[in-house]
Amino acid sequence: MTSRHDPTSPGVSTDDDVEALIDPRVRPLSVSATLAARARAETLASEGRTIYRLGLGQSPFPVPAPIVESLRRNAHERDYLPVRGLPALRRAVARYHERRFGFARSADDVVIGPGSKELMFLLQLCYSGDIVIPTPAWVSYAPQARLAGRSVRFVPTSEDDDLMLSPRTLDDLCRRDGPRARILVLNYPGNPVGATFSRDALAEIAAVCRRHGVIVLSDEIYGELHLAGEHVSIGTLYEEGTIVSTGLSKWCGAGGWRLGVLSFPARLRRLGDALAAAASETYSTTSAPIQHAAVAAFEGSPELGVYLADARRLLALLMPWSAAQLRWAGLRVTEPCGAFYLFPSFEPLRAELLRAGICTDRQIADRLLEQAGISCLPGSDFGMSPDSLYLRLALVDFDGASVMRAAREVALDESFVHERMEPVARAIGALCAWCRAL
Numbered sequence: 001m002t003s004r005h006d007p008t009s010p011g012v013s014t015d016d017d018v019e020a021l022i023d024p025r026v027r028p029l030s031v032s033a034t035l036a037a038r039a040r041a042e043t044l045a046s047e048g049r050t051i052y053r054l055g056l057g058q059s060p061f062p063v064p065a066p067i068v069e070s071l072r073r074n075a076h077e078r079d080y081l082p083v084r085g086l087p088a089l090r091r092a093v094a095r096y097h098e099r100r101f102g103f104a105r106s107a108d109d110v111v112i113g114p115g116s117k118e119l120m121f122l123l124q125l126c127y128s129g130d131i132v133i134p135t136p137a138w139v140s141y142a143p144q145a146r147l148a149g150r151s152v153r154f155v156p157t158s159e160d161d162d163l164m165l166s167p168r169t170l171d172d173l174c175r176r177d178g179p180r181a182r183i184l185v186l187n188y189p190g191n192p193v194g195a196t197f198s199r200d201a202l203a204e205i206a207a208v209c210r211r212h213g214v215i216v217l218s219d220e221i222y223g224e225l226h227l228a229g230e231h232v233s234i235g236t237l238y239e240e241g242t243i244v245s246t247g248l249s250k251w252c253g254a255g256g257w258r259l260g261v262l263s264f265p266a267r268l269r270r271l272g273d274a275l276a277a278a279a280s281e282t283y284s285t286t287s288a289p290i291q292h293a294a295v296a297a298f299e300g301s302p303e304l305g306v307y308l309a310d311a312r313r314l315l316a317l318l319m320p321w322s323a324a325q326l327r328w329a330g331l332r333v334t335e336p337c338g339a340f341y342l343f344p345s346f347e348p349l350r351a352e353l354l355r356a357g358i359c360t361d362r363q364i365a366d367r368l369l370e371q372a373g374i375s376c377l378p379g380s381d382f383g384m385s386p387d388s389l390y391l392r393l394a395l396v397d398f399d400g401a402s403v404m405r406a407a408r409e410v411a412l413d414e415s416f417v418h419e420r421m422e423p424v425a426r427a428i429g430a431l432c433a434w435c436r437a438l
Contacts, residue, residue: 025147041375052427054393055375057191057341061253061400064307067297074292083280085112086291092298093261097244099300101223101233105244109264109272112294113279114286116221116247116260117144122282123217123243123262124148126274129181132173132214134165135383136343136390138191142383153177154383162195162334163343164188167204174212184209186234187219189226189338192382192392194319196337199232206238215268216242222339224251224308227316231338240267250339251308252297253400257290310404315340317412318421322395322428329432340396343379346389352438353389360386372430393431397423 045051084090090107097105113119121144124131131145134155145152155173157163165186174182186205189196197205209216216234223231223246235242247260264272279285297304319336326333332345346353346364358364361378368374368391379390398421406420418425 025149040369044369044373044375050373051369052372052374052423052430053397054395054424054427055377056396057250057339057394058255058396059250059253059400060340060396060398061307061311061404063248063252063254063257064297064304066301066303067248067252067254067293070296071289071293074289077288077292079288081285081288081291083276083285085110085286086288086295089291089295089298092295093263096298096300097233097235097263101231101236103233103235103239103242105263106266109266109269111262111264111272111276111279112286112291113260113262114283115249115258116219116245116262118283119260119262119275120144120217120219120245121148122275122278123271124150124183126271126278127181127183127215129183129215130177132170132182132184133383134186136163136192136379136392137185137383138187138219139377139381141185153182159332159334159345163193164190164195164197164201165205167201167208170205170214171208171212174208174214179213181215182212183215183217185217185219187221189222189231189336190341191222191339192341192377192379193334193343194336194339194341195334196226197232197234199237202232202234203237206234209238209241214241217245218242219245221246221250225311225315225340226338227312227319227336229309229312235263235265240265243268243271248294248297251311257287257293259286259290259294307404310407311400313412314400314403314407314421318395318417318424321414321417322393322424325428325432329435331435340394342393342395343382343390344393346391346435349435349438350389356438361389361391362386364389365391368431368434372434374427374431374434395424395428397427 041051041053041055089112090110093110094105094107097103117140124145125148130151130153132153132155133141134157142152155165155169157165216238218234220233233244235244242265244263248257249255323333323336323342326344330348332348333342336342358367361380365376365378377392379388380386382392384390403420
């Protein structure tokens, strides 16, 4: 469409002229799939539709009371903080990694940023090498790599491995591509699958990375939401080559606070220095009150321990129950181990879907939204082939604060899901009914 000529911008008279001004790395991008799904769901809800929000993976649980109180006490903090972050917070993060997961980091090698998403992008911007991404994967890893001008190598996974990276597949890629600089992105418990690695599997991956000189970016933002509280960090097995990413958004319910963390091993200190330099020229520093408040999160407390135990108990009830319901409706679902995601495969219903004129995962998602009011994401947003027929479900549409209170007073069983987590229970019921009606 031709736009009206702007006399103050000679030579820019059409939309095509403007398009030519946009960097080629940015032109293919659209709004992040998770954020776009949320916006569409909100629009439909505002029109009076009943919408089940299974798109955006925002924690349903409240920010723990001690951390809210810490923010209240520090609301007056107004000064710019060091680019790397508040020293007390960096020390607390270093102690947290050692206390919870058993690997040592210096506070000097911790960088605080406005969300782990921003930090991971800056890491890829500063690093000159390939980005290796097992698929399916979180929607922003690959777009970030392309924005940073990096080559992306996707590594396929198999349902036999719960859609998690196989050490043999990684080794084959490294041998086939030959010696080169690489960062492997691991996310576990993972988005979109909700699965995780055993210690033995991580040890095998660590051995492959050590043999080929691969750096690991271990995105452990869901580590504290391992359903059994038994998260293992690859940083304990490959300390010298692992950069650990975490933050407050998922296990602390504080997505909107925008505070993320990267912890570098001493051997990669220069890479951390480069990231801090890039940060100084972009976001400068992270909100001072939020950083002061986050010290309480990483220092931990008995009350925070109870909060995390409650969150795990609730997810350990909801996630397996939901997976079982979907299996009874004919879908294949990897058993969840952590986080709050399911990644069902509609492959067993392929014939029924074809009879309904549905050939791709996006068509499934569109029909579910139109016919059942279910907002979710197609697997192709996470790097899967559109005809592989996966959807990602974020089971977070319930009042986490009231559910946590109720969980301390009544038994946790199937009736609790129906009575206290009703929106998710109704969404799963509606999805199963839609499948059976095909």
